[in-house]
Structures are given as structure tokens and as C-alpha cells.
Amino acid sequence: MSAGTPKSLPSSGQKSIQDISHPLSAEDSVLTPSPDLGNTTSSIGEKDLSLPNGTPVDTSSPASSSSLLNRLQLDDDLDGETRDLFVTVDDPKKHVSTMETYITYRVSTKTSRTEFDLPEYSVRRRYQDFDWLRIKLEESQPTHLIPPLPEKFVMKGVVDRFSEEFVETRRKALDKFLKRVADHPVLSFNEHLNVFLSAKDLNAYKRQGLALLTKMGESVKYVTGGYKLRARPAEFAAMGDYLDVFTQKLGTIDRIAQRIIKEQSEYLVELREYGPVYSGWASSEGDLREPLEGVSGCVANCSTALEELTEDMSEDFLPVLREYVLYIESMKNVLKKRDQVQAEYEAKLEAVAFRKEERTGVSAVPTDVEKCQDRVECFNADLKADWDRWQNNKRQDFRQLLTGMADKNIQYYEKCLAAWESIIPLLQEKQDAKTDTN
Amino acid sequence: MTGIRRKLLVVSAHADSRTPFLVQSNENIFVRMAEPVTGSEEIPAVTENDADATSEELENNQTNAMVEEGTNLLRKMEISVAEAEKRMGKNSVNIQETYTVYLIETRPIDAVAEGHNPAPDSVWRRYSEFELLRNYFLVTFPFVVVPPLPEKRAEFVWHKLSADNMDPDFVERRRVGLENFLLRVASHSVLSNDKIFYQFLTEENGWKEVVFDTGFQAKADSRLKALNATFRVKSPDKRFVELKHYSDELQSITSQLLRVRARVADRLYGVYKVHGNYGRVFSEWSAIEREMGDGLQSAGHHMDAYASSIDDILEEEEHYADQMKEYLFYAEALRAVCRKHELMQYELETAALDLASKKQQREELATGTVRTFSFKGMTNKLFGQETQEQREAKLQVLEEQIIEGEELVKEKTIECDEFVKNAWVDMVRFKEQKDRDLKEALISYAIMQISVCKKGIQMWANAKECFSKM
Numbered sequence: 046m047s048a049g050t051p052k053s054l055p056s057s058g059q060k061s062i063q064d065i066s067h068p069l070s071a072e073d074s075v076l077t078p079s080p081d082l083g084n085t086t087s088s089i090g091e092k093d094l095s096l097p098n099g100t101p102v103d104t105s106s107p108a109s110s111s112s113l114l115n116r117l118q119l120d121d122d123l124d125g126e127t128r129d130l131f132v133t134v135d136d137p138k139k140h141v142s143t144m145e146t147y148i149t150y151r152v153s154t155k156t157s158r159t160e161f162d163l164p165e166y167s168v169r170r171r172y173q174d175f176d177w178l179r180i181k182l183e184e185s186q187p188t189h190l191i192p193p194l195p196e197k198f199v200m201k202g203v204v205d206r207f208s209e210e211f212v213e214t215r216r217k218a219l220d221k222f223l224k225r226v227a228d229h230p231v232l233s234f235n236e237h238l239n240v241f242l243s244a245k246d247l248n249a250y251k252r253q254g255l256a257l258l259t260k261m262g263e264s265v266k267y268v269t270g271g272y273k274l275r276a277r278p279a280e281f282a283a284m285g286d287y288l289d290v291f292t293q294k295l296g297t298i299d300r301i302a303q304r305i306i307k308e309q310s311e312y313l314v315e316l317r318e319y320g321p322v323y324s325g326w327a328s329s330e331g332d333l334r335e336p337l338e339g340v341s342g343c344v345a346n347c348s349t350a351l352e353e354l355t356e357d358m359s360e361d362f363l364p365v366l367r368e369y370v371l372y373i374e375s376m377k378n379v380l381k382k383r384d385q386v387q388a389e390y391e392a393k394l395e396a397v398a399f400r401k402e403e404r405t406g407v408s409a410v411p412t413d414v415e416k417c418q419d420r421v422e423c424f425n426a427d428l429k430a431d432w433d434r435w436q437n438n439k440r441q442d443f444r445q446l447l448t449g450m451a452d453k454n455i456q457y458y459e460k461c462l463a464a465w466e467s468i469i470p471l472l473q474e475k476q477d478a479k480t481d482t483n
Numbered sequence: 484m485t486g487i488r489r490k491l492l493v494v495s496a497h498a499d500s501r502t503p504f505l506v507q508s509n510e511n512i513f514v515r516m517a518e519p520v521t522g523s524e525e526i527p528a529v530t531e532n533d534a535d536a537t538s539e540e541l542e543n544n545q546t547n548a549m550v551e552e553g554t555n556l557l558r559k560m561e562i563s564v565a566e567a568e569k570r571m572g573k574n575s576v577n578i579q580e581t582y583t584v585y586l587i588e589t590r591p592i593d594a595v596a597e598g599h600n601p602a603p604d605s606v607w608r609r610y611s612e613f614e615l616l617r618n619y620f621l622v623t624f625p626f627v628v629v630p631p632l633p634e635k636r637a638e639f640v641w642h643k644l645s646a647d648n649m650d651p652d653f654v655e656r657r658r659v660g661l662e663n664f665l666l667r668v669a670s671h672s673v674l675s676n677d678k679i680f681y682q683f684l685t686e687e688n689g690w691k692e693v694v695f696d697t698g699f700q701a702k703a704d705s706r707l708k709a710l711n712a713t714f715r716v717k718s719p720d721k722r723f724v725e726l727k728h729y730s731d732e733l734q735s736i737t738s739q740l741l742r743v744r745a746r747v748a749d750r751l752y753g754v755y756k757v758h759g760n761y762g763r764v765f766s767e768w769s770a771i772e773r774e775m776g777d778g779l780q781s782a783g784h785h786m787d788a789y790a791s792s793i794d795d796i797l798e799e800e801e802h803y804a805d806q807m808k809e810y811l812f813y814a815e816a817l818r819a820v821c822r823k824h825e826l827m828q829y830e831l832e833t834a835a836l837d838l839a840s841k842k843q844q845r846e847e848l849a850t851g852t853v854r855t856f857s858f859k860g861m862t863n864k865l866f867g868q869e870t871q872e873q874r875e876a877k878l879q880v881l882e883e884q885i886i887e888g889e890e891l892v893k894e895k896t897i898e899c900d901e902f903v904k905n906a907w908v909d910m911v912r913f914k915e916q917k918d919r920d921l922k923e924a925l926i927s928y929a930i931m932q933i934s935v936c937k938k939g940i941q942m943w944a945n946a947k948e949c950f951s952k953m
Contacts, residue, residue: 287771308754309754322739326740332922444953447782447946451950455940458937461936469929
């Protein structure tokens with residue numbers, strides 16, 4: 046919903062956004078606890094005192110602890126696995142420096158894993174840090190499905206990147222992304238994730254990583270040599286087909302949801318005109334004044350309820366659909382990569398068979414072909430596990446999303462119901478009083 | 484009444500002929516006309532404006548018409564418009580046309596109370612006959628806020644609603660509206676005792692001839708020229724000025740309400756119907772799902788049901804719109820009474836002015852002084868005085884005219900007072916009726932909205948149950 050001016054973000058402490066958006070203000074750097082984000086203001090040293098390496102900050106904050114708790118309860122039924130890594134993304138803050146303006150989010154971690162030095166961490170990360178993490182995960186875990194990040198720009202230019210609605214939607218998506226990664230049996234042990242969650246200065250680590258990239262790139266790269274895969278195994282072909290149909294259905298649902306939001310907004314415009322007609326009428330009536338004003342008030346209440354419904358739908362429903370569209374894209378990419386690995390294997394196998402024909406007597410299959418076969422099998426196993434996990438997540442997410450939609454609609458009707466029921470006694474009382482006096 | 488009076492008043496004899504039309508007795512309520520309706524007959528249209536412009540002499544009727552005040556027909560008979568039927572027939576210019584007739588059924592209450600439960604008497608009437616009846620009322624009882632007929636053509640429609648006069652939904656709403664009109668007339672202390680109305684309800688044939696025999700049309704036509712005139716009344720009655728102002732307000736606010744409501748209905752229709760698309764896509768999606776499939780499929784059915792529930796909701800809401808429309812048209816009837824009062828007041832003032840000038844002339848003739856400059860005064864000065872005989876003759880004529888004028892003013896004053904008295908009684912009645920009706924309409928509107936909300940909650944709860952099983 047574009048209605049209303051974007052509200053200002055909650056900023057550090059109890060300060061309003063105006064307080065923090067003065068780049069030259071002395072307080073600015075104190076309020077910006079992100080020395081690792083290239084914010085080269087003079088007070089880094091001072092902040093180091095308050096933020097010793099990896100020491101949890103703000104972990105007692107009610108918001109983070111309660112959402113962690115929610116998380117615990119929410120996932121109790123999932124797989125029955127015992128969880129030992131909990132992450133939350135919250136508390137977005139706007140940072141204004143002379144160079145740029147950006148948002149950071151607090152990333153809180155609680156864990157009992159020995160891979161982490163401490164049981165709790167709290168760091169601040171910005172979007173590009175998440176982006177970096179995702180790239181790293183994709184590079185280092187090529188056989189796995191990496192959850193999607195929210196799009197970098199949603200409708201560039203149309204949306205105010207610093208509006209509360211936009212930041213909150215993005216925060217939710219980042220939270221979802223990180224939770225999906227942390228819940229993954231393989232990805233959650235990735236060293237980049239560890240660094241992302243705990244490092245005080247992520248940029249320093251990023252620069253290090255840059256030097257290593259060439260080395261790592263080798264393992265990432267798959268040479269297909271233009272070889273075309275003969276046939277996707279039925280199992281994976283079915284996945285591909287499923288994803289195609291699902292994408293299509295999601296697209297339809299997205300269009301329907303948008304259309305409903307549009308229809309509701311137009312309905313709202315008319316309702317906003319409809320209510321005042323009754324109060325306008327009331328001014329030229331005597332005995333009818335109160336009933337007419339009652340109806341006018343009712344229509345106004347219903348308008349408010351409708352506006353809330355529409356806002357909820359555009360803020361909570363649509364982003365989840367879009368996340369899934371991206372999720373499907375990630376899944377398709379993994380499928381493609383699997384195909385490439387298989388194609389490589391098939392190409393090698395064919396080459397061996399060709400050589401066999403030429404020079405009979407060579408019976409042993411070369412070891413690199415065997416390695417290739419192992420890789421295909423590993424990939425297949427990883428993919429199948431990820432697929433099952435994804436299906437499970439999807440089922441849970443859509444159950445939650447759709448029951449949420451039903452709930453929002455029920456709440457809307459309940460609010461309208463309460464409004465209309467409240468004026469009945471008013472109308473009838475007037476009627477009774479009238480007949481009594483007669 | 485003197486001959487001169489007759490000349491001035493055009494026609495007033497008809498006033499007396501009204502008396503026989505009144506239902507004087509409670510007996511013989513039932514006159515059964517068993518013959519079937521034959522074809523159609525074009526009724527010359529009398530527009531509301533014609534009726535508005537009718538002359539002052541008609542007010543003479545009021546005393547006669549109100550003889551039976553206090554009794555109303557509804558205590559004596561049950562009235563309903565039971566059904567509508569499409570017919571084919573030739574109109575006055577011999578062109579085949581399709582039209583709708585409505586069956587009016589009446590039953591004496593006494594018989595029903597005694598448990599006889601007799602078959603109702605029935606007549607078929609066209610909408611145009613209802614219009615004729617109403618125009619007759621407007622002309623005959625100018626001091627009454629005559630109940631309006633349902634709209635001639637569907638107005639304030641939203642896109643889903645048909646504007647076709649032959650549309651079954653339109654015909655049904657008109658049937659309800661016509662019944663409502665008859666019930667309103669039958670419960671009106673003045674209108675319900677009119678014999679023409681009684682005959683309208685009970686006599687299939689010859690009714691129109693009786694109406695035309697009253698000559699109401701001639702009266703309506705005779706004042707057509709007054710139609711376009713604007714009357715600047717010198718001393719307007721404040722109460723009627725306020726009422727006229729109120730009727731303007733009522734008309735503009737109800738038409739605004741109806742206009743916006745139609746748009747609201749249109750949008751609401753859109754919101755519901757778009758949800759129907761979920762029904763289809765959930766069903767298609769369920770085909771590729773295993774565990775989620777059943778839940779999706781049945782949730783889809785609930786979405787379909789939700790989408791189609793709007794049809795009934797808006798059909799019901801149309802009734803509310805009709806109630807508002809009735810008051811939109813009532814505003815016009817209210818204004819007609821105010822305009823009638825204005826016209827009467829104007830005529831009274833004109834007569835008084837005329838009388839005053841006659842009196843002045845007489846004074847000038849008698850004293851030979853000319854108070855105001857006039858051409859006549861000039862000629863007198865130039866050519867000498869008229870002879871004594873001429874002056875005597877002129878004075879004689881003037882005296883006669885003054886007597887006539889005084890009588891006219893007196894009569895007009897009585898008429899006007901009488902009109903104000905009667906009109907005010909009906910205004911008070913109308914105000915009470917309006918407050919009661921609109922309050923009830925608002926209550927039933929609120930109750931309807933409550934049921935819409937409950938339905939909505941139920942349907943989404945059903946869908947939620949399906950979703951939660953996925």
C-alpha cells in the first residue's frame with residue numbers, strides 16, 4: 046500500500062530518525078555500532094571498547110529474546126531435530142554518513158555449537174553483507190540449494206528504500222533467509238556463515254577472501270565442454286516439471302492477490318466517500334440525526350478495517366510469494382548444476398568408451414571418471430535431501446501464509462461486525478423511546 | 484357564486500361532482516369484475532409537471548375529499564400486487580408492443596378474520612395505469628404528499644444490474660414497489676377514501692373512463708402556461724419555504740447516497756469476484772501436490788462459494804436502495820406541495836393587488852384627483868373632463884369589479900388558509916412516516932451488514948480449516 050507517508054525507522058536508542066540523520070553530528074558515530082561497515086568516522090576506537098570482539102551486545106533486548114523464543118516454539122514440530130543454532134535479524138537502523146546512506150540490521154545468534162567460540166553473538170550487517178554470504182555459500186556448497194535473498198531493488202524508484210514498510214519487508218526476508226541457512230544440516234556448518242554471524246569486522250575477512258577466490262574458483266567451475274545431457278533422470282525431470290507448474294501457479298496467485306489489493310483500494314476510496322454522505326444527511330434531519338451519524342461512523346470503522354486488511358495483505362502476503370518465486374529460481378539453478386555435473390560425467394564416460402573401441406585391452410575405468418561418478422551421486426543425494434527439505438518448508442510456509450490470509454479476512458469481518466452490531470442498540474433505542482412517548 | 488366569479492375562476496363545477504366518488508359506506512367493498520383484460524390501451528401521459536400546474540379551483544375539492552378522514556382502506560381490505568406477467572398487444576398507433584401487467588389482489592379483512600379465507604378479487608393493471616392514478620391524485624389532492632411510484636427506468640445501477648425494463652429482477656422490484664405504493668395510498672387518511680382509487684383496485688374495466696370523466700386532465704392542461712412561470716411571492720410562508728428547502732436537500736442527498744452506494748456495490752462486487760480466481764488456481768495447484776492437495780482443493784471450493792455469495796448480498800442491498808429511492812421521489816412530491824402553495828399565495832397576492840388598484844381608480848374618479856402620473860390624467864387635462872354620465876358609468880363598472888375583487892380575495896384567502904391547514908397536517912404525517920421508515924431502513928441495512936460479516940467470517944473460517952490441514 047502506498048497510502049500514507051512512510052513512517053520513520055526506529056533508530057538507535059530512543060532517538061528519532063532526525064537525530065541520527067545528521068552526518069556531522071557528534072552523536073552519530075556513537076549511535077552507529079558498525080565499525081566493520083566502512084563507516085570511517087573517528088570514533089572507532091571508542092566503539093571497540095564497547096564492542097569487544099564478538100561480545101554479544103543487546104542480547105537482553107526483549108525483542109530479540111522473545112523472537113528467539115517464538116522461533117523455538119514454532120520449529121518444535123519440525124523434523125524433531127534438536128536445534129543448536131538460532132539466528133534472528135531485527136532492529137533495522139538507518140546510517141547516514143557523508144558517503145552514503147544505508148540500513149543495517151542486528152543479527153543475533155545463540156548457539157551451543159563448539160565451532161563458535163561464544164554461545165551468543167550480536168553483530169550488525171547490511172544488505173550487501175548478506176549478499177556476500179549468499180555468494181560465498183553458493184561457491185562453497187555448489188550441490189546445495191541456497192535460499193534466496195530479497196531482490197536488491199523492489200521496483201526501483203517507486204519504493205522509498207528507507208521507508209519503514211520497505212525496510213520491514215526486507216528485514217523479514219533477510220531473517221527468513223538466515224533462518225533457512227541456519228536450519229540446514231550442511232549450510233549451517235559453513236565457515237562463511239560462522240564468520241558472518243560472529244566476526245566483528247566482516248570487511249577485513251572479505252578482503253582476505255578475495256585473495257583466496259582464485260583458488261576456490263577452480264573447484265566451483267564445471268567444464269561441460271558443450272556437452273548436452275542425454276536425459277535427465279525421471280526423478281529430476283519430475284522436479285523440473287513440478288517447479289515449472291508451481292512457478293506458473295504462484296504467478297497466478299500473485300496476480301490475483303495484487304488484483305484483490307487493487308479492488309480493495311478502489312473499494313476503500315468509495316467507502317471513504319460513502320460514510321460522509323450519511324453524516325452530511327444527518328445535519329439536515331432531526332430525529333434521524335443520530336441513526337445517520339451512527340451509520341456514518343460504522344462505514345468509517347469498516348473503512349479503517351479494510352485499509353488494515355489491504356496493508357497486511359500487501360506487506361505480509363505478497364513478499365512471501367515473491368520469496369518463493371526466487372526460491373524456485375534457486376532450486377532450478379541447482380537442478381541445472383546437477384545436470385552439468387552429470388553431463389560432465391557422461392562426456393567422460395563416452396570418451397572412455399570411445400577409447401575402448403579404438404584400443405581394445407584397456408579394461409579399467411580411469412579414476413577421474415570414477416571421481417566424476419561419485420560427484421554425480423553426491424550431488425544427487427544432496428539435491429534429493431534439499432528437495433525434501435524444501436518441500437517440507439514450502440508446505441509449512443504456505444500453510445502459515447494461507448491460514449494467515451484467512452485470519453486477516455476473519456479479523457476484518459469481525460471488526461466490521463462489531464461496528465455494525467454496536468449501532469443496532471442505538472437505532473432500536475431511538476425507536477423504542479419514540480414509541481413510548483407516542 | 485356569481486357569473487363573474489365563474490368567468491374569473493374558469494371552472495369550478497367539477498368540485499361538486501367529486502363527492503359521489505367518495506366511498507361513503509363500509510359495506511359493498513367487493514365488486515367483482517370477472518372479465519379478463521383485453522389488450523392494451525395507450526393512456527395519454529400526464530406528467531408530474533402538468534399536475535403541479537393545476538389551478539387553484541381544485542383546492543375546493545379538499546373539503547369534500549376529507550369527509551371521510553380518519554378511516555383507511557387497509558383496515559377493511561388486504562391489498563397485494565401478487566404477480567407480474569408479460570403481455571403482447573397493440574398500442575394506440577396500432578404497433579405491436581410487449582408490456583408487463585401486474586395483478587392486484589384484494590380481500591375483505593372481515594372475511595379473513597372470520598376464517599372464510601375467500602379467494603381474492605383481482606385486477607390486472609399496467610404501470611401506466613398506476614401513473615394515471617397517481618396523476619389523478621396529484622391534481623385532485625394538491626395538498627397531499629402523494630406517495631411516489633417505483634422508478635420508471637432503473638436508475639443508479641451498477642454494472643452488474645440490468646437497466647432493461649423487461650428484466651425479471653427489475654419487474655420483481657417494480658412489483659414490490661407498486662405494492663408498496665398501493666399500501667401507502669390505502670393507509671393514507673385522505674387518498675384511501677377516494678372512490679377512483681377504490682375502483683382502481685376492484686374494477687377491471689371502465690376505470691380509465693371514470694378517471695377521465697372527472698375532467699382532471701382538462702384542469703391539469705388548463706394551467707399549463709403557469710408551468711413555466713416563476714412566482715415571486717411577497718410574503719412567503721416561512722414554514723413552506725423551509726420545507727421546500729428541505730425537499731431540495733433531501734433530493735440531493737438521497738441521489739448522492741444512491742450514486743455513491745452504486746459505486747460501492749460495484750467495487751465490492753469486484754473484490755468478491757476476484758477471490759473466485761483463487762478457487763480455480765488452488766484447484767489447479769492441488770493437482771501437483773501430494774499432502775497439500777486435498778486441503779487446497781477444498782479451500783478452493785470455499786473461495787468459489789465466497790465469490791458467488793456477493794450476488795445474493797447485493798440483490799438484498801438493492802432493496803435498501805429502493806427504500807432510499809422512494810424518498811428521493813418523495814422529495815419531489817414534497818416540493819410539489821410547496822410549489823402549489825407558492826402558486827396559491829401568488830394568486831392571492833395578485834388578486835389583492837388588483838383589488839387595491841381598482842379601489843385607487845375609483846377614488847381618483849370620485850375625487851377627480853390623479854395621484855400618480857398617468858396618460859389618462861394628461862388627456863383629461865388636455866381635452867377636458869369626461870361627461871358626468873361617462874364618469875357615472877365608469878364608477879358603476881368599477882364598483883362592480885371591486886365587489887367581485889373583494890369576493891375573490893376573500894375566497895382566495897379562505898382557500899389558501901384551508902390549503903395551508905390541510906397541507907400542514909399532511910406534512911406532519913409525512914415527517915413522522917419518513918422518520919419511522921428511514922430509521923427502519925437503516926436498522927435493516929445494519930442487520931443486513933451484520934449478516935454479510937457473519938457470512939464472511941464463516942466462509943473464511945471454513946477456508947482456514949482447509950488451509951490448516953495442508
